[in-house]
Amino acid sequence: MSSRFKSFLYSQDKAPYVFICPFVLLFVIFFVYPIISTVIMSFEEILPGQVEFLGLKNYEKLFSDRSFWIAIRNSVVYMVLTLILLIPIPMVLACILDSKLVIGKGFFRGVFFVPVLTSVVVAGTIFRLMFGELPGSLMNRVLAFFGHEPIKWLFSYGTGYTALLLLAVWRWTGMNIVYFFAGLNNIPTELYEAADIDGAKGLQKFRFITLPLLKPSRTYVITISVFAGLRMFTESYMLWSGNNSPHEIGLTIIGYLYRQGIEQNEMGYASAVGLVLLVLAMILNLSQLKVSGFFKKGDSIE
Amino acid sequence: MKRGRLFLVGLLMIVAMGFAYAGGADETTAADGTTSFELWTYVEAHSNFYKEMENIWNEENPDRKISLNITVLPNADMHNKLQMSLQSGYGAPDICDVHVNSFPNFMKGVPQFEDMTEAIAPYAADCVPSRLELYSKDGINYGVPFHVGACVMFYNTEILEEADIDYTTIDTWDEFIEAGLIVKEKTGKYMTTAEGTRVNMLSAFLGEQGGDFVDENGVPNIVTEEMYNALEMEKRMIDLGISRVSPGGKPDSEECYGWINSGEVASLAFPLWFMSRFVDYMPDVAGKIAIAPMPRFEEGQDRSAGVGGTATVVINTAHDKDLAKEFVAWAKLSVEGGTKIWEILGFDPVNTKVWDDPAVTNDPDNKYLQYFVTNPFDTLREIRDEVNIIRSVEATPTISNYFNNQILLDVFENDADIMTTLENAQEEIMNQLS
Structure with a gap:
């Protein structure tokens, strides 16, 4: 050399x-x-060998497109509900699994984490079968045990979303627990010792030490969950075995992008859909980070 | 240092070999004059058919041998890849199967497929014309069909016998509904089922009346009398308790296969390609299912429509296009090809000469003929001139989406007013396509 x-x-x-x-x-x-x-x-119409400039036409069409608004509504509802479920539950579970009182910690950590390793495609297919509409499906048998008539789970909004959220909770709880574990490990044990000396009870310690000091982890989990919720596609695609669902209950923004761009060969229009998703996710995430003080000096996430 | 250099040389050699191989793959004509074609399909069974046709072609044309390099990909995946390769102008196959629902996407703008009109011409007189027209744009044929997809009635003879119904005497839907009420009363079983998340059945009912989803210029037009009649008839049967939305939303689903297989439903209006589903997935009703023409809406109207299908196309970047086109048209439209389509795939071939060949239609070893009580070719011959076209145009995927995801279930299950639903949907579809 x-x-x-x-x-x-x-x-x-x-x-x-x-x-x-x-x-x-x-x-x-x-x-x-x-x-x-x-x-x-996103300003063009694109076909093989012939590209035409359309100006704002794609966007004008987008805002009067009912299916697009259904997709936005579905994605936002899904995101909000996953935030409500997937922040507190894993956080509490992480604290419980981290405490000295629980026996078989390693086992439970493994149990919660295994779903993360499964493929969404496999999980989605299994959930579809579990939530089948025939009397023989697992969930309908559970209902039958309580004397309830079989339900067409995936045909209406409420029950369809129940299935979708259960899938999300089952699959992501383990991942979020891991994030919160990392946060818990960063909390100095001296604080808890000091609290013990001051005579603090378990719940007080959780309320005044654990919760505030888990904030960086929470900010991180919220940030990725917002985006993961908005860009959800595979789960609904597998649950309804395709991009079509009754009354469009499973249509997400990405699903709509896929339908327009790939299924209907409207690449330009699909680009516009994608950009709206990007803008939406950016606005939500940046305002969330701003509120949580991420951009303030000296209060950074470790 | 020395070892490192050796490693570098080895790496270079591997890269060079890769390039050499890629170069070799471009060789399309082998030393003995065999021309090889890249072919994509999304059905495993289709590839068996093509291999068989390749062998027959090579026996008959020893001086113009071909070799097919067949790749089977999942349905959506294959169409996506084809679309991307056409968009980018690189990597497309020479010959490709395209599903009828995706076909209109490729007709947008200037089609990247070869004009097949001339290749089809020698067989056109023997073929069902509406099926050839299906894969055309501005009078030019771009694809060659596999089958007619004629819609027929599949009757469960066991249930009908129990209720003392002779299905051969049912001529109109009104008579069908009367029979259905008797079946319901005597057996407690459903007379038929309504498709709630796909439009195969609706297309059949529209086609019988000469209706369609679009007008003659390909503009969506779903607020029509024919559409109303079709939906109203299906809804009436559901309200009378003699029909229900298929388990799984559509007959072509695992849930519904199981339901039909357990003998819970007395009949089903569906395209003939459903025969293979019966044979493969519903063994318990073997020897009980009869095939007959569908009832008609009114005296003098037709009794069938061609629904579903796969076009085989030649891409405009193919080499030796003429040979490719000749092979594709021969494989799918000739009597030999039609016979194999029936034997291997169980489809009703487009070439009607096959329907009249007793060696084919009475073959005692054929699994489809063994399964059904009646001979499907008898029904086909009966409705030969009644198979109407449901066109597949640029607007079709958008229209189908509205029916699949909203209109059908709104009408069947949520008691939505048919006309209002159709009018609202028409407006939204027009907006989407603007």
Whole structure:
């Protein structure tokens, strides 16, 4: 190796660029470029070999498109409900599993984490069969045990969403528990000892030490959950075995993007849908981070 | 250092070999004059059919041998890949199967498929014309059909005998409903079922009356008398308790296979390709199912429509397009091809000469003929001139979405007013397509 090359590698002002080069390249090629071309495509109609500039027509159509609003409503409702379920439950479970009182901690941690490792496709298919409409399906047998008539689970909004949320809770609780574990481990034990000396009870310790100090973890989990909720697609696609569901109850924003872009060959229109999703997710996440004080100096997430 | 260099040389060799292989794959004509074609399909059974046709072709045309390189991909996946490759102009196969529901997407703008009109011409006189027309745009044929998909009635003879009903005397839907009430009374079973999440059945009822989802210019037009008649008839049967929305939402679902298999329903109006579902998934009703023409709405109207289907197309980037086109048209429309389509796939072939060949229609070893009480070809011959077209145009995927996801269930299960529902949907569809 020549010495010039060596000195280049060891130089303090140039070498860092070499090291971040792979990331920057990947970022530009697979992220910046697609986003820019999506923005351009959203103003166009795209067919093989013939691209036509439409101006704002795609967006005008979008805002008077009822299916699109159904998709937005479904995605937002799903996101809000998953936030309500998937923040408190895993947080409490993490605290319980972290306490010294529980026996078989390792076993329970494993049990909660196993669903995370399963494929959504497999889980979705199994949930579809469980929530089948015939009297023989698992959930209808449970109902029959309580003397209730069989229900067509996936044909109406309430019961369909129950299935969808159960799937989400079953699948993501374990992951969120792991995030909260990490947060719990960062809380210094001295604080709890001090609280013990002051005579604090278990619940008081949870309320005044654990909850406030878990804030960074919570901010992180909320941020990723907001986006995961908005971009949900596979779960509903598998549960209704396809992108079509009765009364469009399973139609999400991504599902609508897929329908327009892939199923109906309207790439330009689908780009517009995608950009609206991006804007929506950005607004929600940035305002959430702002409220939680993420951007304030000196109060950063560790 | 030395070892590192050796590793580098090895890596380079692997890369070079990769390029060499990729280069080799572009060779399309082998030394013995065999032309190879890349073919994509989304049904495993179709690939068996193509392999068989390849063998027959090579025996008959030793100087123009072909070799098919068949790739089977999942339905949605294959259509996505085809769309992407056409969009980017790179990587498309030479020959491809395209489902009738996806076909209109590829007709947007300038079709990237080859004009098949000339290749079809030698067989056109023997074929059901509406099926050829289905895969055309502006009078040019772009795809070759597999089957007619003629809609017929599948009757469970055991249930009907129990209720003393002779299905061969049922000529109109009104008579059918009367019979249904008797079946309900005597056996407690459903007379028929309504499809709630797909439009196969609705298409059949529309087609019988000469109706369609679009007008002659391909503009959506769902607020029609024919549409009202079809939905009203299905809804009336549900209200009378002689019909219900199929388990699973549609007959072509596991739940409904099980339901039919357990002998809970006396009849079903569906395309003939459902025969293969009976044979594969409903063994318990074997020897009990009869095939007959559908009842008609009014005296003088027709009794069937062609529903569903797969077009085989030649992509405009194919090499030796003429050979590809000739092979595709021969494989799917000739008497030989039609016979194999029936034997291997169990479809009603488009070439009507096959329907008249006793060697085919009375073959004692055929599993489809063994399964059913009546001979499907008798029914086909009876309705030969009554198989109407339900067109598949650019607006079709959007219209189908509205019916699949909203209109049908709103009408059947939520008691929505038919006309109001249709009018609202018409407005929304027009907005989407603007």
